[in-house]
Amino acid sequence: MISLPVFLLSTAVLVGFLAMFWTRDNRNLPPREPGRLLVGNVDIKPDATMLFNLQRKHGDFITLKVFGQTIIVVCGYDTIKEVLEKHGESTSAHTATFGFSEYFELSGIFGASGTIWRNQRKFGHETLRSIDSGGNNLETRVLEELPDFFKEIDKMKGQPFDVSKLIKTSQYNIISSLIFGHRFDHDDATLTRLVDLLEEAMEIFHDQIILNFLEWLKYIPGDPFKVRRRRFLVDEIFKIVQKSVDEHKETLENPKSDDFIYSFLREQRKRKLSKESLEGFGDRDLLVLGYALYFTSTPAVNELYWFILYLLHNQDVVVRMRKEIQENIGTNTSITMADQEKLPYCRAVMYEVLRISFTTVIPPTHTFSEDITVNGYTLPKDAWLMAALCTVNMDPNIFPEPEKFKPERFINENGQLFGYEKVYTTFSLGLRDCLGKNLAKMEMFLFITTLVRDYDIENEAGKPLPSLEGMSRGFRVAVPYQVCLKKRE
Numbered sequence: 001m002i003s004l005p006v007f008l009l010s011t012a013v014l015v016g017f018l019a020m021f022w023t024r025d026n027r028n029l030p031p032r033e034p035g036r037l038l039v040g041n042v043d044i045k046p047d048a049t050m051l052f053n054l055q056r057k058h059g060d061f062i063t064l065k066v067f068g069q070t071i072i073v074v075c076g077y078d079t080i081k082e083v084l085e086k087h088g089e090s091t092s093a094h095t096a097t098f099g100f101s102e103y104f105e106l107s108g109i110f111g112a113s114g115t116i117w118r119n120q121r122k123f124g125h126e127t128l129r130s131i132d133s134g135g136n137n138l139e140t141r142v143l144e145e146l147p148d149f150f151k152e153i154d155k156m157k158g159q160p161f162d163v164s165k166l167i168k169t170s171q172y173n174i175i176s177s178l179i180f181g182h183r184f185d186h187d188d189a190t191l192t193r194l195v196d197l198l199e200e201a202m203e204i205f206h207d208q209i210i211l212n213f214l215e216w217l218k219y220i221p222g223d224p225f226k227v228r229r230r231r232f233l234v235d236e237i238f239k240i241v242q243k244s245v246d247e248h249k250e251t252l253e254n255p256k257s258d259d260f261i262y263s264f265l266r267e268q269r270k271r272k273l274s275k276e277s278l279e280g281f282g283d284r285d286l287l288v289l290g291y292a293l294y295f296t297s298t299p300a301v302n303e304l305y306w307f308i309l310y311l312l313h314n315q316d317v318v319v320r321m322r323k324e325i326q327e328n329i330g331t332n333t334s335i336t337m338a339d340q341e342k343l344p345y346c347r348a349v350m351y352e353v354l355r356i357s358f359t360t361v362i363p364p365t366h367t368f369s370e371d372i373t374v375n376g377y378t379l380p381k382d383a384w385l386m387a388a389l390c391t392v393n394m395d396p397n398i399f400p401e402p403e404k405f406k407p408e409r410f411i412n413e414n415g416q417l418f419g420y421e422k423v424y425t426t427f428s429l430g431l432r433d434c435l436g437k438n439l440a441k442m443e444m445f446l447f448i449t450t451l452v453r454d455y456d457i458e459n460e461a462g463k464p465l466p467s468l469e470g471m472s473r474g475f476r477v478a479v480p481y482q483v484c485l486k487k488r489e
Contacts, residue, residue: 027371027378030061030072040065042213047472048361051075051388061377067213070383072368075391077398077422079375084387084430087372092117092431095367095384098211102218102227103234104288116280120289123281124435127263131178134258138439139337141177142446145170148186149447153455158486160460164305169195171301172294174443179290180244181257194240198294201233206474234291241290245283260289293436299359299426300440302477306357307350307448309478310405311457313465317407318452321346325453335449337442344417346449348410350441351420356405358390361476363428390476392425451485458484 033054035041041064044050051073054062060079064071074083083091093113094100132138149170153163169186172195177183184191204226211217211225218227241261248261252269255262264286271278311318328342329335340347366385371378379385394402399409412418427434434440451457459465466481 027380028376029070029380030063030377031058032063032065033058035065039067041071042066045472046362046386048358048390048394048470048476051361051390052394055388055391061375061379069213070380071365071386072379072383073386073388075388077392077395077425080387080389080392080425081429082374083372083379083385084428084432087374088430090368090370090372091366091385093367093369094432095212095365097365098208098215098218099205102211102215103231104291105284119280120285121431121435123264123267124289127260128178128435128439130263131258136258138178139442139446141174141183142439142443143334143336144177144183145174146446146450148173150450150454152186153485154487156485158484160463160482160484162480162482163308163485164301164480165195165199167304168199168301170447171297171304171443172198174439175293175297177259179241179260179293181248181255181259181262190240194237194294197233197237201230201237202295202298202474204230204233206472237291237294238287241287245286260293261286264289296434296436297440299434299475300436300443302359302475303354303357303440303444304447306359306478307353307444308451308457308483309466309468309481310353310356311349311448311452312459312481312483313468314405315457317349317405318457321349321449321452325449329453331453335446335453337445339449340445343449344411344415345407346452347417347445348407348420350444350448351410351423352405352407354426354444355393355399355423356402357470357476357478358393358426359475359477360426360428361390361472362386362388363432366432387428389425389428392422398422454488456484456486456488458486460484 033041033044036043044054044064044066054073055075060074060076062073062075064073074080094117128138149166152166152169169191173183173186173191176191176194208225208227208230211227217225223229245261245265248255248265252262252265264281268278268281268286270276271281324343324345325335329339366387368379368381368383368385370381373379392398396402410417410420424437427437427440460482467479469479470476471479
């Protein structure tokens with residue numbers, strides 16, 4: 001028989017435990033999605049289908065609770081724009097989630113918030129502008145990668161293959177050029193190692209989401225959530241960046257290139273000489289910056305993969321794109337960014353793939369630094385903010401028949417490009433929009449227009465077309481597929 005003191009103590013503990021998860025909030029929070037006892041909405045996955053269903057049920061604001069953490073989901077273009085732009089100062093902080101704290105110690109542009117992050121963000125923009133204004137600008141670096149990309153395709157001789165690894169290799173090579181000041185040959189051991197490390201780290205990232213809520217699970221014997229394995233991968237990537245940093249330090253007085261490492265080291269030296277704070281510009285911050293530039297280029301990798309898949313499914317689009325290129329550029333001249341205005345349909349296809357693939361379902365989770373009020377709802381301090389970007393791209397009020405692939409939706413009666421601006425929401429909005437969005441659009445335009453002009457894009461004979469259904473791996477990615485890319489005569 002349980003004694004009265006034990007009963008009272010047990011009851012107090014239970015009541016306290018329940019209160020931790022179910023404290024009543026008298027503020028006018030957005031509609032709450034019912035959850036399970038104690039764990040809340042742990043069964044809700046941040047994938048597109050779930051977010052669309054939540055928006056239809058509750059509107060543009062939804063409150064979730066996961067293991068006691070309040071999460072505010074924001075949907076719809078106007079609402080997301082107001083929250084991320086009008087209230088940008090109150091919504092730009094990153095959450096101190098597991099990955100940022102465990103591997104990056106809340107440092108660097110990847111994990112920091114507040115003044116440190118703002119200074120690094122400013123540095124990032126200024127460095128990209130500086131590189132883009134030089135002789136070896138962003139476009140040049142992309143164009144330098146194209147020959148090796150197509151050389152690897154030619155090796156396949158039109159046989160079916162999965163182009164995903166090649167896209168990653170080319171994308172990370174362009175980022176390497178920005179970080180290190182030089183690109184690698186495709187068979188270079190360092191580049192091959194980088195691609196393998198980043199690919200595995202991305203896979204593990206998706207499997208560790210539960211640790212954002214229950215970090216103690218990382219101590220379970222056997223490393224089921226691959227915490228130690230990801231630590232190894234991150235450290236190996238840091239070693240590659242550190243090797244280049246050491247080489248850059250030796251030539252800082254006579255820099256060999258214009259890149260992020262030299263720019264960072266110059267900023268670091270300037271701060272030391274003027275006795276400014278090095279907070280955000282320490283040696284580790286540079287390593288995190290290098291990792292962040294690779295990680296945030298992942299959507300561009302996924303978009304190119306989606307692009308080829310949609311062209312495989314829509315041969316009439318390929319024919320129309322090729323005709324536009326041949327008539328306005330020709331077959332022997334390299335396509336450059338100066339040719340954009342001559343190729344409105346090709347650009348319309350690019351925006352339609354961006355729209356319908358919605359690779360970034362939600363950007364990295366933000367948090368509210370203070371209570372704000374939007375549309376009569378209180379969005380509370382310390383709640384997490386999930387901006388459901390996919391709800392913009394698939395909004396029938398903005399894009400009629402959103403489930404259909406229709407590049408012509410962005411072409412007016414005069415054959416001019418129009419109505420594509422809201423597709424930019426793919427790169428997020430506000431103070432934390434994608435730092436490399438212009439580079440990503442440049443890569444898509446140059447890679448795909450050259451591919452369409454010079455290669456036939458075909459399915460393997462006798463095989464059904466691959467699925468257009470996406471799957472969630474942190475980002476929305478295409479199901480792996482094979483394609484035949486045959487050089488045109």
